[in-house]
Amino acid sequence: MIPLDEARAFVLAGCRPGPVVTVPLADALGLVTAAGVTAAEAVPPFANTAMDGFAVRAADTSSAPVALRVVGTVRAGMSGEGAPVGPGEATRIMTGAPLPPGADAVVMVELTEVSADGSQVVVREAVREGNHVRPVGDDVRPGDRVLEPGTVLTPAHLGVLATVGATEVQVVRRPRVGVISTGDELVDDGSPLAAGQIRDSNRLTLRSLVAESGFEAVDLGLVRDDEQAIEAALRHGVATCDALVTSGGVSMGDFDYVKVVLDRIGDMRWMQVAIRPAKPLAFGTVARRSDGSPVPVFGLPGNPVSSMVSYELFCRPGLRRMAGRADTDLDRPVVLAVADEPLRRKPDGKVHFARVACRYDLATGAYRVRSAGAQGSHQMAAMAAADALAELPDGPTVETGATVRARLLRP
Numbered sequence: 001m002i003p004l005d006e007a008r009a010f011v012l013a014g015c016r017p018g019p020v021v022t023v024p025l026a027d028a029l030g031l032v033t034a035a036g037v038t039a040a041e042a043v044p045p046f047a048n049t050a051m052d053g054f055a056v057r058a059a060d061t062s063s064a065p066v067a068l069r070v071v072g073t074v075r076a077g078m079s080g081e082g083a084p085v086g087p088g089e090a091t092r093i094m095t096g097a098p099l100p101p102g103a104d105a106v107v108m109v110e111l112t113e114v115s116a117d118g119s120q121v122v123v124r125e126a127v128r129e130g131n132h133v134r135p136v137g138d139d140v141r142p143g144d145r146v147l148e149p150g151t152v153l154t155p156a157h158l159g160v161l162a163t164v165g166a167t168e169v170q171v172v173r174r175p176r177v178g179v180i181s182t183g184d185e186l187v188d189d190g191s192p193l194a195a196g197q198i199r200d201s202n203r204l205t206l207r208s209l210v211a212e213s214g215f216e217a218v219d220l221g222l223v224r225d226d227e228q229a230i231e232a233a234l235r236h237g238v239a240t241c242d243a244l245v246t247s248g249g250v251s252m253g254d255f256d257y258v259k260v261v262l263d264r265i266g267d268m269r270w271m272q273v274a275i276r277p278a279k280p281l282a283f284g285t286v287a288r289r290s291d292g293s294p295v296p297v298f299g300l301p302g303n304p305v306s307s308m309v310s311y312e313l314f315c316r317p318g319l320r321r322m323a324g325r326a327d328t329d330l331d332r333p334v335v336l337a338v339a340d341e342p343l344r345r346k347p348d349g350k351v352h353f354a355r356v357a358c359r360y361d362l363a364t365g366a367y368r369v370r371s372a373g374a375q376g377s378h379q380m381a382a383m384a385a386a387d388a389l390a391e392l393p394d395g396p397t398v399e400t401g402a403t404v405r406a407r408l409l410r411p
């Protein structure tokens with residue numbers, strides 16, 4: 001067996017950031033910027049009002065209450081030029097509208113009273129110059145760096161880019177990840193199970209993990225334990241995807257043809273990782289025929305819990321690396337958590353990843369975990385109930401009150 005860190009380092013070394021592409025902002029959520037972005041425009045592009053009210057000369061309000069003559073209206077989207085404000089005058093103004101020439105402050109509507117015919121406004125309180133005015137470039141000035149390279153684009157980042165007039169952004173291409181299930185026992189069409197059959201759950205789970213991670217999931221189907229069929233599926237996947245995730249067929253069984261085929265067409269390492277579940281792992285590359293580029297292939301174990309744990313420990317970081325993420329940002333959040341009950345295990349030379357229910361306890365300011373249920377690698381119920389994977393170091397049971405590292409599976 002090899003330590004988890006070694007297996008992980010091997011996987012990461014085989015996962016290189018993808019090519020830089022330019023994409024429309026609407027397609028860029030979650031992608032990683034490949035270049036910094038500098039604003040060409042000021043935000044806001046003109047001085048405007050933060051409130052509905054009246055644009056005035058602040059000096060006119062010093063002896064408030066004071067009556068001013070209403071000389072016009074500016075609404076959002078209009079130029080302010082048509083309604084200049086002279087001494088003793090005010091212009092009705094709506095949030096986002098430009099401050100008209102001559103005005104230097106805004107009085108919010110709540111502090112005014114308008115005469116019945118609308119020609120006069122009484123300002124009840126004095127305001128200072130700049131009151132409720134958002135100056136030009138108050139948010140961003142031309143030449144400001146609004147995004148650094150290596151930024152994982154959030155909705156707010158996309159908003160900033162749109163604000164400064166960008167329509168596209170340079171990013172590392174979103175990895176296209178092909179998912180394949182293998183096994184003669186698998187059924188994927190909802191039909192009644194014949195003797196010896198089970199349902200294919202891994203393909204849907206893995207595709208969903210890929211999609212949830214922000215990558216493009218490609219369904220490469222369910223493939224029988226047949227050497228030719230497996231080779232055809234892998235070749236097709238390598239030709240059309242940036243990485244492949246297979247499940248099943250990587251153990252020591254007689255019909256584990258994924259292993260046979262990958263050994264023949266790829267440059268693979270077969271690992272027994274000192275973890276439980278998900279001990280067997282195949283990782284390596286298969287050269288794409290068209291251009292010879294190495295396509296990473298993750299050969300995950302078939303047991304459903306194992307394949308999910310394997311995804312978290314190896315695929316997620318490897319694929320994030322391909323997506324351009326920093327080495328400090330390859331994993332789900334890991335927190336320290338207090339065991340609320342004994343987390344059972346025996347010494348076996350492996351780190352265990354227990355499926356646990358995890359909650360943040362405000363009263364003690366700590367995360368607290370307890371088992372999410374039966375811990376077999378085929379028992380998906382506890383996986384589905386789990387909020388986190390608790391890392392139980394090699395050794396005996398983790399007793400109540402002890403602290404463990406917990407990998408949070410949901411926000």
Ligand code: AMP
Nearest residue numbers: 181200201202248249250251301302303
């Ligand atoms: P294998 O890695 O092919 O030896 O499979 C290990 C275990 O996982 C066996 O019990 C398989 O039936 C099961 N298994 C393999 N692939 C899947 C799948 N796609 N969905 C559900 N169970 C699977």
Ligand code: MG
Nearest residue numbers: 182183248249
């Ligand atoms: Mg199998």
